[in-house]
Amino acid sequence: MTLTVLFAAGQDLFNDYHVPLANALKDNAPEAVLVTEAAPETVDYIIYAPSSVLQDFTPYTRCKAVLNLWAGVEKIVGNPTLTQPLCRMVDPALTQGMVEYVSGHALRHHLGMDAHIHARPGDWNPVDPPLAQDRSIAILGLGALGQAVAKALSAFGFQMHGWARGPKSVPGMTCHHGPTGLTDCLSRAEILVTLLPLTPDTENLLDTRALAILPEGAALINPGRGGLVDDTALIAALDSGHISHATLDVFRTEPLPADHPFWAHPRVTVTPHIAATTRPHTAAQVIAQNIARSEMGQPLLNLVDRSRGY
Missing domain, CATH: 3.40.50.720 (NAD(P)-binding Rossmann-like Domain)
Structure with missing residues (x-):
């Protein structure tokens, strides 16, 4: 038939x-x-x-x-x-693409590579970055993508934390769940990766309150969904220096409008939804x-x- x-x-x-x-x-x-x-x-x-x-x-x-x-x-x-x-x-190829994107940008933030990429004559400031074992990375969302990213980053030796709505067990990672677990996870996230689906429960999850829980100077990598992050709250956290940098691959409106403040913000990297095609x-x-x-x-x-x- x-x-x-x-x-x-x-x-x-x-x-x-x-x-x-x-x-x-x-x-x-x-x-x-x-x-x-x-x-x-x-x-x-x-x-x-x-x-x-x-x-x-x-x-x-x-x-x-x-x-x-x-x-x-x-x-x-x-x-x-x-x-x-x-x-x-x-x-599998989509998953591998996500692993490579997140790993690359996590290492970029971990090593402080932007300062060297944009260095000018006279910018000689030899600050040693910490080793991976001394840096904590948190992943929100522990589905297939989150677990694959966790496996790759844990191989470098990072202290890995993860959060999901319900209990999870991921090798090489301390897993958190529920509202209290979210607070615990965010408080440890020197680099935060968001890989949650967009649902009524996760929309604007990273609002002013949640961003304030992150350690001072934390970096954000969002290749998940644009609606997970409150744009206004993120810009305020970047302006204050509480968030050192945000690498964003997904947005509420795509392509990202030319007049959106993310384009001109010195602490934002915009990528055109390429993390996991x-x-x-x-x-x-x-x-x-x-x-x-x-x-x-x-x-x-x-x-x-x-x-x-x-």
């Missing part, structure tokens, strides 16, 4: 994904046919991006799953017409293998829990 797989993520992305998906489906689910248009009642699976023009899932009565191309699902999970199972993207060749394998699992009666991988929002 032929399976109709609708690519509903836009033509630009289809240009990138067409060949990798066709090859991955041929290897994993040869009965699947990849299309960009189809009668809704004939569609078995939908490959999706939140920017899609498809917003009403009601007519897709035969659809067995919606397979999101991104790790984040906050822009789709609340859609009341979406009754089909929703899977988020968990891709979905790469077509590896993501195509994840999607095709999930379709194959579903057709064999196995549980879908990376299924979103609607009650938690991710």
Whole structure:
């Protein structure tokens, strides 16, 4: 029986994904046919991006799953017409990209590299940075990405702390949970990394109060979600010097508007949402293998829990 797989993520992305998906489906689910248009009642699976023009899932009565191309699902999970199972993207290449981004910027802040990169004649101030074993890094969010980043950073010898909503156990890391645990974790974060999903519970989690808990001179790395951070509170903390620097890869509005104060702030590094991009060749394998699992009666991988929002 032929399976109709609708690519509903836009033509630009289809240009990138067409060949990798066709090859991955041929290897994993040869009965699947990849299309960009189809009668809704004939569609078995939908490959999706939140920017899609498809917003009403009601007519897709035969659809067995919606397979999101991104790790984040906050822009789709609340859609009341979406009754089909929703899977988020968990891709080894995406995870590796995040590990490399966070590790690079954590080491940059740890070693004080900016001062040397921007040094001028006469700027001879040989201050030895601490060793990793003398520096504490905290990660908010201990899912697949947070645990992978923790593993990489703990290999350098950093004192690792992590926070999640519920109890977690991660090798090489002191784990905290709940409201009291969040305070304990933040108070130890000389470098803070945010890798939480964006939900009603996590929006503006890093507000004036939370930022004030961080040690004086802490650095922030946010490759998670822009809405985790109160922009106004962060700018105030940077202006006061309480936060020494913020490296930000995600924003409430993207691209970041040209008049946003982050662009001109001397203690902010803006990167254009590059920390963990979905790469077509590896993501195509994840999607095709999930379709194959579903057709064999196995549980879908990376299924979103609607009650938690991710």
